Amino acid sequence: MRTAVSTRPGAGGPDDPVLRLEGVHKVYGTGATRHVALDAVTVEFHAASLTAVVGHSGSGKSTLLNVSGGLEQPTSGTVVLSGQELTRMGPAELARTRAGLVAYVFQEYNLIRTMTVLENVCLPLELSGTDRKEARRQALQALERTGVPKHTRKFPDQLSGGEQQRVAIARAIADHRPLVLADEPTGALDTANGERVISLLRDIAAGGVACVIATHNPEVTEAADRVVRLQDGHIVEGGA
Numbered sequence: 001m002r003t004a005v006s007t008r009p010g011a012g013g014p015d016d017p018v019l020r021l022e023g024v025h026k027v028y029g030t031g032a033t034r035h036v037a038l039d040a041v042t043v044e045f046h047a048a049s050l051t052a053v054v055g056h057s058g059s060g061k062s063t064l065l066n067v068s069g070g071l072e073q074p075t076s077g078t079v080v081l082s083g084q085e086l087t088r089m090g091p092a093e094l095a096r097t098r099a100g101l102v103a104y105v106f107q108e109y110n111l112i113r114t115m116t117v118l119e120n121v122c123l124p125l126e127l128s129g130t131d132r133k134e135a136r137r138q139a140l141q142a143l144e145r146t147g148v149p150k151h152t153r154k155f156p157d158q159l160s161g162g163e164q165q166r167v168a169i170a171r172a173i174a175d176h177r178p179l180v181l182a183d184e185p186t187g188a189l190d191t192a193n194g195e196r197v198i199s200l201l202r203d204i205a206a207g208g209v210a211c212v213i214a215t216h217n218p219e220v221t222e223a224a225d226r227v228v229r230l231q232d233g234h235i236v237e238g239g240a
């Protein structure tokens, strides 16, 4: 059984955003350690678009991604994903919704070292209730799409960094979630592998996914349909 969450892009129609943040604040710490990481952030992300989130180190890029995907709740403001308000949800509902709608790609790949490539890509599918045979079919299709179909029986440590990132992207796209959040996905890669990953993320966005990438890489920014720039937790370019 799949989780009972909608995978529609928006709430009502095709023009609705996949994700909308409205008046979002995120404050860490209290007193002398209080830090405002996001300050009145209002922004939308649409299906079939690749957005680069840029800004200096500490400007709030990762916090924006974490709040967008429900990994963290904001201090105030609303986050609506595929018509569902994440900011109203308790931890269990949030985890369920996240599992159905959001895929993550990280700089350090985050593959499970003791599982084969195929098992890694099958894992989220099986966790969300897809039966084993169907999970395998979808995982193989995703590995084919990301150009690493020959490595299914290998373990992550037996692959190059570029190959591991492409496995991580296969895992992210295998069950067709409408939102892909990537935090510095080219950060650990050389130029050629970085370019492959960018081109793959472009393809994924062109296929209908809202793809949001936090990055310091100017090549990602160049390839993006849109740039959102953060400065000290404020959006200074490309908001809403």
Ligand SMILES: Nc1ncnc2c1ncn2[C@@H]1O[C@H](COP(=O)(O)OP(=O)(O)OP(=O)(O)O)[C@@H](O)[C@H]1O
Binding pocket: 028, 029, 035, 036, 037, 055, 056, 057, 058, 059, 060, 061, 062, 063, 064, 214
């Ligand atoms: N869990 C936390 N507790 C306290 N402060 C935090 C926490 N997470 C982030 N911050 C602070 O919030 C600010 C924004 O952090 P964030 O990681 O979002 O920045 P970033 O733009 O992604 O930076 P980088 O480009 O270096 O990854 C920083 O000043 C950071 O120190």
